[in-house]
Amino acid sequence: MTTACEIPTVSVSPLLSRQFVRLLVMVFGSGLSMYLLTSVVPMYLAANGSGGVGAGLSTAAMMFSAVGVELVVPRMLARWGYQVVLGLGLVLLGAPSLMLLASASLPVVLAVCIVRGAGLAILVVGAVALVADLTPPARRGEALGVYGVAVGVPAVIGLPLGVYLIDVVGFGALFVLAAVASLAGLVMLIGLPARIAVEEQHVKVLGGVRRSGLLMPTLVFAAVTVAAGISVTFLPLAVAGDRQSMVASALLLQAIAAPAARWLAGRYADRVGPAKLLAPALVLAAVGAGSLIFLPSPIAILIGSTCFGAGFGAAQNLTLTLMYNRVDRSRYGQVSALWNLAYDGGWGLGALAFGAIVGGTGYPVAFALTAAVVALAVVPAVRASAA
Template identity: 50%
Template sequence: MTTSANCPPRTATARPSLLTRPLLLRFVSLVGASVSFFLLLSVVPAYAAGSGGGNAAGLATGSLMLATVLGELITPRLVARHGYRATLMAGLVLLGAPALVLTVSSDIAWIVAVCLLRGLGFALTIVAGGAVTASLVPAERRGEGLALVGVVSGVPSLVALPLGLWLVTHAGYGTVAVIGGTAALAATVSVLGLPDANARKAVEGPRPDRPVGVLRGLRTGALLRPVLVFATTATAAGIMVTFLPLAVPRAHSGVVTPALFVQPAAATATRWLAGRHGDRHGSARLVVPGLLLSAAGVAVTAATGTPAAVVAGTALFGAGFGIAQNSTLALMYARVSPSSYGTVSALWNLAYDGGMGVGAAGFGVLAGATGYPWAFTVTALLMPAALAPAVRDLRPARLRRS
């Protein structure tokens, strides 16, 4: 049974427990995957740029996201065949093992191959893991639960994203790559304690709803609209993490690390606040503010030669991005039955990773023609195009059952 996206859950006399043992175990694999991914997210493009310049940096991030997007399309089928645990463990191995051999060569073909494998692994971890997480969070506390998950995944990104660049200057690329790979591989043990696909079917009952497929979800406005809005903000996120270290003039390079710290910090805080607000008042009304704050942050960051503007812009963007993350995901889960949580996870992460990949690849070409400040400005001006689907979601929407 689906619920209206704009109606907050009914208040229960006894709220169900949120921090269960399976959810805590899920947090272990979530942290391991997040540390592995974000520690190397800006490091690998910088490593690639050392031999191929800005185009090579964009290619590294673009290939990572391309493999992630393709992997997200097939993960629901892999889960149906092999279950959540096997799929999630395979993802952690593919995310971690290639990182251990990243610095064997600086050739761009080798770097792209490593990124492709890690992208596929990341897809398996986020889609299979995301569906497990959603099934472990009580519907009455969905917004708060997703906010908590956002904090658990946001803290590693908060620390790992700037830490990766700092470690490179003090320990070298090889050490950072090994740390990132080990983080994912070590988390595989925790997956054994998670419920598998059969366990979820038992929870859903003897006659579960027919799940919505990925292709049908993309043809359904109630799911497609949040996907389009979030993909727009994710495009800017891919630009920020890939090109901010290259866009800031060398004289002000010291501002990059704090800026990359402030961005996920703001996103983590607002993702939590958006989840709490969404449970009480509905998530739909947060989509437009999230989009506009994100665009404003990109516009401010365009002043790459002014350190204060770079920090303020990344903070503003992070705040908007965190709101967009929670509100769009909560809307999508509210519009499907539990049998379609895997599809929602795949669609939302397709928007995330596809947007980041498109942003990284396209921005590199644009910046080569206009320079970084104008490229940031053009990006900020294009983002409000997603206001149309965002405004449409201010009205209640319901996805009909199959």
């Protein structure tokens, strides 16, 4: 019993536990491995005779491979646990980068992208599910925001740095650096949970999607990732070669804005609910994507990339938080897989479609179509906020 002078204390679970920090460090390394080569591999192909179609195929191959593997990751987690599965993902993402030292032929590069896509799928699905397992539900939005920073900071470093370092150290050194960044994360697996927290897992990724309320945020997020895949793949190719420093600056601004917005969206989503913030985030992303129709204006490129990064980052957190809030713990793996399917499927589809149409329409029209896809997603987001 407390007296009138005593103030009851409220127990608040710590957010940055030792296990969560280990996970964040691992995520940082694997993210750096991915983003160092995201814009570099298309440029590597273009420099060796494979033009826009080859660039689009490389991104699409990685992302569609990820989509296929993401369908089975929840089942892998249920059978083998976090440590084994995440370790496999780190190896598949990092080691194949070294094969690019041997050949720049399109079939070899596409094979490398396919294997790296499988590793990426394992890591993103496993890591997001583990975030939900390791952090208190009342602070889930903030935890996903912190995770978003750990994922986003490698983009801040890797996207512009990869483009910049091509002329400084060459493609080969970048391929080695990408391999080391991922493989070093194996050390961080020590101390992470070996098994998932709930024995009975919903391992069918596409089962019950409509009834559980997961369909809308999945499709909305996919629309935004279509534009994301296009921007990082084709912006370096859409701008004249002597202005690559401006492209690097634009990618840097986009990469900074995304994790910052992702963290802020998570903080406020815990207070007001993610659905109320989703439509404004999509509007911002659509405006940013639409600004690229004014190429080659430096102002349009820099402001558009920043706006898109902010809208994209916020949409990442809001859709994922919304999905987790609609299910019980047995579906955490399903949510992670669905969300990452939307991420990688939209990213790959956007790059593939853009590469196929840009030759006939030109970059301004193709970027306008990209903005229209994002704008269409505002409609269901508005309905969700009013529900």
